[in-house]
Amino acid sequence: MQKSEDVIVNFRGVRKTYDGETLVVKALDLDIHRGEFLSLLGPSGSGKTTCLMMLAGFEFPTGGEIRLDGKLLNNVPPHKRDIGMVFQNYALFPHMTVEQNVGYPLTVRKVRASERAERIDDALSMVRMQSFAKRYPGQLSGGQQQRIALARALVSKPKLVLMDEPLGALDKQLREHMQYELKSLHEELGLTFVYVTHDQNEALTMSDRVAVFDKGMVQQLDTVDRLYESPCNEFVANFIGDSNRLRGTVETIDDEFCALRLDDGTRLVGRNVGNAASGASAIACIRPERINIAYGSGRQNDSAANSLLGEARSVIYFGDHIRMRCSFTGQDECFVKVPLGTNALTEFSPGAPVTLAFAPEHLRIFA
Numbered sequence: 001m002q003k004s005e006d007v008i009v010n011f012r013g014v015r016k017t018y019d020g021e022t023l024v025v026k027a028l029d030l031d032i033h034r035g036e037f038l039s040l041l042g043p044s045g046s047g048k049t050t051c052l053m054m055l056a057g058f059e060f061p062t063g064g065e066i067r068l069d070g071k072l073l074n075n076v077p078p079h080k081r082d083i084g085m086v087f088q089n090y091a092l093f094p095h096m097t098v099e100q101n102v103g104y105p106l107t108v109r110k111v112r113a114s115e116r117a118e119r120i121d122d123a124l125s126m127v128r129m130q131s132f133a134k135r136y137p138g139q140l141s142g143g144q145q146q147r148i149a150l151a152r153a154l155v156s157k158p159k160l161v162l163m164d165e166p167l168g169a170l171d172k173q174l175r176e177h178m179q180y181e182l183k184s185l186h187e188e189l190g191l192t193f194v195y196v197t198h199d200q201n202e203a204l205t206m207s208d209r210v211a212v213f214d215k216g217m218v219q220q221l222d223t224v225d226r227l228y229e230s231p232c233n234e235f236v237a238n239f240i241g242d243s244n245r246l247r248g249t250v251e252t253i254d255d256e257f258c259a260l261r262l263d264d265g266t267r268l269v270g271r272n273v274g275n276a277a278s279g280a281s282a283i284a285c286i287r288p289e290r291i292n293i294a295y296g297s298g299r300q301n302d303s304a305a306n307s308l309l310g311e312a313r314s315v316i317y318f319g320d321h322i323r324m325r326c327s328f329t330g331q332d333e334c335f336v337k338v339p340l341g342t343n344a345l346t347e348f349s350p351g352a353p354v355t356l357a358f359a360p361e362h363l364r365i366f367a
Contacts, residue, residue, distance in 0.1 A: 008034040008159065008192050009055065014064035016050050024050050026216040028064070032160075037186050037193045039203040042213030043239070049164060051213075052196045056162050057081050069159065079108060084153030086163040090145045092137040098148050099124070099133040105156045123155040126185065143174050150182075154189075163195045167202065179205045200240055204228070212236050233274065234366040237285040244291075244334040246284040246308075250276045250365070260284050260365055263330040268306045270363030283366050288337040290362040293324060294355045306363060308356040310334070312349070326354055 009032035016025040025047045032038050040048035053059040054066060057078035066073045073081060084105075092101050099120050106116045124130045127147040137145055146166055153161050163182075167175045183206045186193050197203050203210045204224045211221045212235075220232045231237035238245070248260040251267065258272040260282060268284060276282045292305075310328040315338075322338040336356065 006034050007031045008069055009194075010065070010067045011051070012065045012067075014051075014054065014066060015062045016047075016054060016059065017062050023062075024216055025054075025061075028216075028218065030211065030218060030221070032192065032194060033209075035190050035192055036208045037183065037195065037206055039195045039197055039207040039210045040213060041197055041200060041203040041210050041239075043198060046213035047216040048196050048198075048211075048213040052162055052164055052194065055160075055194065056083060056085050079105075082156075082159045084156060084158035084161040086146075086149045086153045086161070086166045088165045088168055090137075090149040090166070092145060092148060092152075094137050096136070097133065098129065098135050098137070098140075101137065101148060102152045102155050105152060109156065119155050119157075123151040126154055126189070127151045142170050143178060146170065146178060150185075154191075158191075160192050160194065163193065165197055167197075175202075176205075182206060204240075212239060214239075231273075231285070231364065234283050234285065237364060237366070242288050242335065243285045244288060245332055246286070246328075247331065248282060248284065250278055250280045250282050250367075253278055257360060258365055264328075266308060268308070268363060269360040270306075270365045271361065273364045274366035276365060276367035280367050284363050285366070286358055286363050288323065288335045290358050291334075291336045292357045293326075293336050293338060294357070305357040305359055308334075308358075310354055310356065312352045312354050314350065324354075326356065 011028045011030040014025060014028040015023055017023050028051065040051060042048045050059060054061050055073070057073065057076060061074060068081065068083070093104070096104070102123055103116050103120045106119060111119070121130065124133060127150055129144065129147050129151060132140065132144065132148070137148070140148065149166065167178050170178060179202060195206065207224055209221060209223055210227055212219045212227065214235050220227060220236045227236065227240050231240060237243050246260070246262060246268070248262040248268070251259040251261045253272060256271055257269055258276060260268045260270060262268065270284050274282070308328065310326045313325040313327050313333065316323045316325070321340060324336045324338055326334045326336060328334065334356070
């Protein structure tokens with residue numbers, strides 16, 4: 001359990017509207033822990049970027065309070081917040097050299113020249129870009145520009161570093177490389193990073209915790225493993241990772257588990273995450289890698305496993321695994337991850353009957 005002194009940022013009842021009617025952020029309560037890497041994750045329009053902009057000082061809350069180390073920030077201008085910021089497009093000045101760009105926040109704060117030079121060199125050393133000090137942004141690659149933008153955010157030794165989708169403009173290979181570099185730098189510096197992204201893989205790779213946003217609210221705030229293994233609602237289950245959905249009616253309740261009856265009469269048992277009542281319509285979610293697949297229409301012998309009968313439709317080769325697409329009467333199509341080395345590719349034939357089996361503890365049922 002986190003102590004109060006370990007919390008560096010508090011959002012309390014924070015609301016934001018641009019038109020006076022529609023709330024983009026709704027009564028947000030959020031604690032950010034000192035030294036953690038927290039990602040704000042969600043689809044476009046979910047409120048995550050607005051929260052970051054309010055913390056940075058580029059937007060002001062309509063209601064509620066935002067505090068940094070106990071200090072109320074609501075009306076404090078950005079340059080007085082002791083916060084570093086990395087923008088999506090890096091926002092480097094093209095007419096300035098790398099060292100001039102990095103030193104710009106210090107120039108604004110009127111730091112004396114000798115100290116400014118030392119801190120610029122320290123910041124460039126952190127991102128291993130000292131040899132590029134005299135170059136201009138136009139002479140740098142996308143990854144190098146990203147590092148310079150990060151050095152500029154670090155040069156004033158802020159309490160907090162904010163990042164607004166800073167890897168979005170990079171190609172896939174470089175983006176993945178920079179994810180590991182950012183995480184490594186975070187661990188080395190021990191600073192608090194708050195990172196906005198709509199890329200779930202990015203959030204899971206780098207974060208200590210992730211706040212999943214939708215419709216102006218945090219749907220779940222948790223560690224990455226718990227978000228994936230124990231989503232609290234259907235939105236989180238479908239937004240984080242891959243998930244198959246099954247529709248049915250809750251038949252019986254047994255403590256934390258319940259039985260779901262599908263339209264074709266199939267009975268499945270899973271965790272009653274949404275506290276669904278008997279007779280309620282519900283959605284069940286199961287991860288593709290939690291499903292075992294067998295050809296044929298025979299029920300599984302393991303009485304502890306759920307069984308679902310369907311037809312194979314196609315297989316897709318992903319390099320490190322195979323995905324089989326299956327169909328079921330009255331349900332959406334389902335994808336199953338099959339490890340390499342199995343006979344799925346050689347035995348596959350469209351329309352062949354298949355049996356899917358999965359344990360009740362991996363099926364999550366939401367009202």
